[in-house]
Amino acid sequence: MNKTAKSPNDLMSKLQGETRYIHDMQLPGQLIAGVFRSPYPHARITRVDVAKAKEVPGVVAVLTADDVPHYEYGPTKYKDWNILAKDRVLFVGDEIVAVAAESKEALDAALALIEVDFEELPAVFDPEAAMRENAPVIHEGVGLNRPMHVRVERGDVEKARKEAYIVRGGRYYSNRIYQGYLEPIGVLAQWSEEDGLTLWAASHIPYRARETYAAALGLPEDRVRIIVPPIGGSFGAKYVLKVHVIAAVLAMKTNRPVKIVLDRLEDMMTAHPRVPLTFDIEIGADREGNFVYKKLAVYGDAGARIYWSPNVMATACTRADSVYHFRNVIAEGHLCYTNNSPTTCMRGFGNAEMLFAVESVIDELALGLDMDPAEIRMKNIVRAGETTIHGYKLDSCRLDECIERVKQLSGWERRKQLPPYRGLGMALANHVSGFRAIDPRFDGSTAVVRLKSTGELEVETGEIELGQGMSVTYARIVSKVLGVDENAITVKSGDTARYPFGIGTLASRSTVMGGNAVQRAAGEMLNRITELARQTLGPEAVFTGGVIRFKDKTYTLRDVAAWHRAQHAGDELTVKASYVPDTEMPDATYYGHPSPNYPFAAHVAEVEVDPETGRTRVIGYWAVHDSGTIIHHTMAKSQVVGAVAQGIGWVTMEDLQVENGRVLNPSMMDYRMPGAKDIPPVVVEFIEEPDPHGPFGAKSVGEVALDPVPGAIANAIAHATGKRGMRLPLSAERVWKLMNDTSDQ
């Protein structure tokens, strides 16, 4: 097939260095911009003097709070963002002055000449401290510095507590993780009266970004266009970002294109890491190992402004209850402002964090009951056909088979005879394939399929490629429906002015939400092509194997395209279809069926702990998934292995250390992420049962692949050492201390 069109996310292009990310783009007359940021975690601004900075040759604009709009805005319902700080800074890195210049040298000189005087204010860095009576107030009018207070209760936990035969639990901590995308955060902004604002920005929820930025700038939404170039990794970090807005105001003031690309130090100093969560958890069981209750309190550090931490908190308080039958549950979540850099989501989104604690406690219960950890899990898991305690309807669930299969693959029976300091640990997980509450106004996805005059097909979607394989997955879906070679199908997305509206790539949505829309649009295209061929040739015409057959003749899609254009003033044959799932908005008690379907996984990790140093090496890993039908096996497997690697990093080495609001290790040298030698062979298997709600029966993969990893490795370490680590990461130092009874827990 002589392919003339290419998706901007074409994998071959990526392998050949031909893909152009934001950093690789240039516009004529482009300025380079940067930001003067607060060096204090909490301070009053008493003077801002930019006179000297403005005089630097090559400096085009220097903006302070006086030069930018001050609308109430923010990406969620908590509208606590600004563009530049006026009176007070709330964290180290809070933006105060924005500069645009002709060159990097001029920019750096100007930033160095900005004078700001501060009066330091008392600061708070811990969510529990933030709720104390005398704590500094971070946002006026927010009682206890707590913008979100979750309370979930089902059944009678107090009664179950009295009846429980065994109870295990304690205080578990999940830490700050830097998402570690290889492409630093960047943006290119352009303004014109005719076209309004155009941002080239790596947002994977660009329509929400557009809405947010339009509100920030006082523009109607359709005056803001977001074009999403290929994204060099995000993992949740690049939803909606302040530097995008700052570039926008600079472009509007200067009437010139403005580019900001953070260097790695600035990116890490001002990072919005995974929300650190503290869990006070208790799980009770009866004598046979049946769970009877789960009691939970969660403390979350939102940082100084709200990004996606509320959604993470809600997930942490609820989702694990749809993996196991706890029968009676109570959860209280406290999400608090602090003077740390705002935290946000990362793959796993509260569920991976919560499951670290839940899976650890379940192993402690198994130990207390002298049961096999696999057996206690099997006794308590959710099953197909059930509606879970919070209302998730499980039309498909093969979690039981995942457990059986991962036992076989990992040689689980070896567990009792492992040599010293070796351990095997198991953990389970669920996730969603999209989440109804992301946008209360609507759910679903829209796709366009276009037959181009070349006879090739183009798929247009509002969902975003992150490298997870969305484009090849959608191409394969269309190929399956139409019988056309998938290499002749181009997938386009990431331009709010050209492609259909989409909620975006978050909550593991793209395969199921976008995929269903693509499948529908392709189905409609099949009907249209068949109809057109019959009209043109005769009723015996059939569309099969990507071509039209009529009597003894064959016509290509190029012919079909020409027939359509002849009848429609030259217009291309285009179909558009929306998929609207039958999901339910969770109610005020967090009850509802929020996703079309739910993937599950059972993982086993094998570790070896060095008794001299406490260092853990993951030496084997097995992951068995129920993600329904797998549409693209290569990319699905790559997702799972990549997630396992991120989990290995999280548990054994990664920790974005923040002290008094300042990042202590803002470099890739000091924040070590896994290298090729840190990842053992990972055995991945899919139990493929079609789910009735997924495209060709698919469920999601991306996040459920990370969710069980911290629990599995933590359980393996506990098995290897006989000691339970309750604080992530389980670094060498921490494990050594545990083994030598000088625990810092």
Added chain:
Amino acid sequence: MTERSVQEPAALTLTVNRQQVRWTGDPAAPLVDVIREHMGLTGTKIGCRTGECGACTVLIDGKPVVSCLVPAASAEGHEVSTIEHLIEKEDFRALVASMLEHGGVQCGFCTPGIMVTLWAWLQDRELFNGDVASALKNNICRCTGYRSILSAVEQVIAREGGAHE
């Protein structure tokens, strides 16, 4: 301006992808900036500028180096090859095909650097005690977990073996 031009050092002549390139800027400028900004070869990516991520890996005399840490002047007299040059080679295409088959690429940002390192190692497999994972010690990939990349290389080697039989 006159004063400045007096101080300007002599131009460097670099050899990049077999072409002679004149560089009149700062001789201490990182090689990656010469490659990307002066020559417009954006296949070489910048992830950290401190030599820790490997996205800017290029070859100097066939050996992989992080071009963010190499001053332009020290590349003079040496052969610099970027991914734009390697993609013309037959065995590079075999590696591309194998990476596609194994899912060795996701977001793609680290990928050019990794491809340069892998290709260089495939030319001299004695390096790093014959261990390709060790050869990748300076390349971080956050998406794939590396195993698919290692499998892709194994397959390239296995196919060569098959072809020679």
